[in-house]
Amino acid sequence: MQSAPDRAREILASSTFRLALLYAFLMGGSVLILLGFIYWSTAVYMTRQTDATIEAEIKGLAEQYRRSGLTGLTTLVAERSAHSPRGASVYLLADADYRPVVGNIEAWPGVEPDREGWIDFRLREAVDADADRDEEHAARAKVFRLQGGLRLLVGRDVRDLTAIRTLIREALGWGLAFTVALALVGGWLMSAGIKRRIESVNQVGREIMEGDLSRRVPTDGSGDEFDQLAVNLNRMLARIEMLMASVRQVSDNIAHDLRTPLSRLHTKLSQLRDVDLGAEAAAGVDEAIADAEELLAAFNALLRIARVESGSRRAAFADLDPVVLLHDVAELYEPLAADKGQQLAVSPSQPDAGAGGLRIHGDRDLLFQALANLLDNAIKYTPAGGRIHVSVAAHNGQVVLRVSDSGPGIPPELHGKVVQRFYRVDASRSEPGHGLGLSLVQAVAQLHGAELRLADAAPGLEVTLRLRAAAPAGNGHPRRE
Numbered sequence: 001m002q003s004a005p006d007r008a009r010e011i012l013a014s015s016t017f018r019l020a021l022l023y024a025f026l027m028g029g030s031v032l033i034l035l036g037f038i039y040w041s042t043a044v045y046m047t048r049q050t051d052a053t054i055e056a057e058i059k060g061l062a063e064q065y066r067r068s069g070l071t072g073l074t075t076l077v078a079e080r081s082a083h084s085p086r087g088a089s090v091y092l093l094a095d096a097d098y099r100p101v102v103g104n105i106e107a108w109p110g111v112e113p114d115r116e117g118w119i120d121f122r123l124r125e126a127v128d129a130d131a132d133r134d135e136e137h138a139a140r141a142k143v144f145r146l147q148g149g150l151r152l153l154v155g156r157d158v159r160d161l162t163a164i165r166t167l168i169r170e171a172l173g174w175g176l177a178f179t180v181a182l183a184l185v186g187g188w189l190m191s192a193g194i195k196r197r198i199e200s201v202n203q204v205g206r207e208i209m210e211g212d213l214s215r216r217v218p219t220d221g222s223g224d225e226f227d228q229l230a231v232n233l234n235r236m237l238a239r240i241e242m243l244m245a246s247v248r249q250v251s252d253n254i255a256h257d258l259r260t261p262l263s264r265l266h267t268k269l270s271q272l273r274d275v276d277l278g279a280e281a282a283a284g285v286d287e288a289i290a291d292a293e294e295l296l297a298a299f300n301a302l303l304r305i306a307r308v309e310s311g312s313r314r315a316a317f318a319d320l321d322p323v324v325l326l327h328d329v330a331e332l333y334e335p336l337a338a339d340k341g342q343q344l345a346v347s348p349s350q351p352d353a354g355a356g357g358l359r360i361h362g363d364r365d366l367l368f369q370a371l372a373n374l375l376d377n378a379i380k381y382t383p384a385g386g387r388i389h390v391s392v393a394a395h396n397g398q399v400v401l402r403v404s405d406s407g408p409g410i411p412p413e414l415h416g417k418v419v420q421r422f423y424r425v426d427a428s429r430s431e432p433g434h435g436l437g438l439s440l441v442q443a444v445a446q447l448h449g450a451e452l453r454l455a456d457a458a459p460g461l462e463v464t465l466r467l468r469a470a471a472p473a474g475n476g477h478p479r480r481e
Contacts (some may be wrong), residue, residue, distance in 0.1 A: 016194045017196040020187020025182050031179045035172040046161045047140075051118075052149055054142055057089065058154050070146070077152075078102045088157045090123065090139055096149030108153070113143045123157060138162045197226050201233070213241040259296065266292040316363045319470050322392045322399050323348060323358060329371040333379060341384045347391035358392070360399050361470040362448045370444040372461050374403040382407035382460070399469045404462040415454040416448060441465070 065073040074093060081091045081104035094104030100107065109121035123139040141155020200218055207215045216237060217230040269289045277285065330346045337344040360367075371390075378388045386406040393400050410418055419442040441463075447453040450467040 011453040015192040017187050020183060020190060024183030028176055028180050030435060031175050032172070035168070035175055039168040039172060043161070043165050046164065050140055050156050050161060054154055054156055055058055056138070059143075061152070061154060065146075070148075073146075073152075074102055090141055090153070090155040090157060092153040094151045094153070096151075098151065101150070101160065103153070105153075108151070109141075119143060119153075119155075147356070150327060194226075201230070208237065213237070213244060225244045237410055262292055262296050266296065316365070317361055318364070319359050319361050320364050320367075320403060321358065322360050322401060322467075325364065325367060326371065326390055326392050326401065329368060329375055330386070332372065333375045337379050337388060340382075340386075341377065342379060342382055343387045345387070345389045347389070347393075358394055358399060360467045362467065363444075366444045366447065370441045370465065371401065371403070373441050374465075377437055378403055378405040378407065378461070381405070386460075395466075397469055398466045401465040401467070402462065403464075404457045404460060406457070407461040409456060409461040410454060412456060418454070419452065 007126050061073060061076060064076045068075075075393050077093050080089065081102065089451070090103075092105050092108065093101045094103075095101055098108040105123065109119060111119045111121045113119045118140065119142075120138065122136045124136050130169055137157065137159040138161075139155050140158050141153050144152045144154075146152055148284070162233045204215045204217050216234045219227050219234075221227065266289060269285055269292060273282065273289065274283045285389050305398045327346060330344060334344055375390060382388055382405040388403070388405045390404075393402075419438045442452055444450075445465060448467055450465055453464045453466070455462045
């Protein structure tokens with residue numbers, strides 16, 4: 001069962017989640033553009049309103065200045081400053097040295113005006129006279145030069161405009177954050193749901209690859225795209241199962257039907273060999289007997305593979321010691337390796353050395369046959385004086401049975417083909433055999449839920465059979481089966 005971090009990584013790596021991220025990016029961009037436009041249009045509108053208000057006040061002061069001169073302007077500024085000492089309007093009349101003459105602010109702002117005379121500055125206002133605490137806020141004004149070097153500043157307190165800008169910016173940030181968060185959560189939930197349904201298809205695919213052609217993709221009856229896909233896949237799987245069964249039945253029937261006449265032919269040839277024949281005729285009969293035995297071996301192998309693939313041998317499964325099994329196989333083939341001058345090494349070297357209570361669950365006869373096939377191939381294709389190594393070890397909850405040799409090996413591009421029935425590498429066609437040895441090993445591996453791997457041993461071939469480890473024996477020590 002997958003852990004939570006593994007499931008999370010799979011969801012994050014899924015195409016559905018990447019689409020959700022793209023959706024979140026597009027939605028976030030849309031929200032950003034929308035709120036940005038609202039912010040810009042609102043800020044520009046309120047700035048124009050503020051400038052229009054300042055322009056209106058300037059117009060009134062200019063009219064008074066034209067009618068009554070400097071005296072009338074000073075009087076009007078004083079009246080308006082007294083009417084709004086800390087209000088929204090800002091007034092200041094200063095001399096040529098920027099010393100205040102009349103107004104409702106204490107000093108001339110230290111900001112240079114732009115080409116049109118506008119300035120934006122910070123307005124300091126006393127909040128608590130006892131605590132001597134001041135507060136600054138934004139203001140905007142327009143500056144004029146009058147006769148005699150006098151300077152006039154007319155403006156507005158824009159704290160409300162600043163507050164609204166801040167509010168819109170915060171709304172922009174929160175709206176964008178909520179949009180992205182909701183898109184990510186929705187993408188996560190959608191990805192998890194789709195991943196769960198796809199994983200059910202993958203699980204069925206893995207079980208079918210292990211040899212259970214009866215498995216079908218589950219449906220939920222919703223009639224959606226996944227349900228329709230599952231229905232079509234199930235129809236395809238049913239058709240494939242029927243075709244495979246037909247092919248298997250035909251090959252099994254041929255092997256079964258031909259084995260009987262071949263057995264009779266072999267018996268008759270053997271009886272004929274007992275007759276006093278000439279040397280040439282006897283040699284021909286011997287060759288015919290060898291050919292009949294080779295055909296019988298091929299048909300027996302086909303029938304054995306068919307029985308293994310049918311799964312009927314699962315009833316014979318039991319816990320067994322892989323170290324003892326490996327030594328039994330090596331003991332059987334050790335004389336054959338010695339005849340070819342080959343070095344056959346077994347790890348661990350003794351059935352009770354380094355086993356650590358290692359156990360597997362399976363059919364002993366079939367596993368023995370699979371290892372025998374691997375070792376027989378290694379001895380057959382390894383030249384005289386070569387090395388063959390068989391070993392068993394535990395790795396990540398698995399028992400790894402390994403057979404390696406120093407022979408010519410198999411090209412990597414053919415590793416997937418040599419497990420097919422009757423497939424033989426061109427270089428090995430001169431050797432006796434039918435191309436069914438590795439097919440039987442593959443069938444045994446599938447029956448046990450194991451994994452068969454072929455790799456380059458540099459030089460030679462390395463074949464590994466990975467089986468699930470069973471619970472160790474109660475006494476913690478291996479025992480001979």
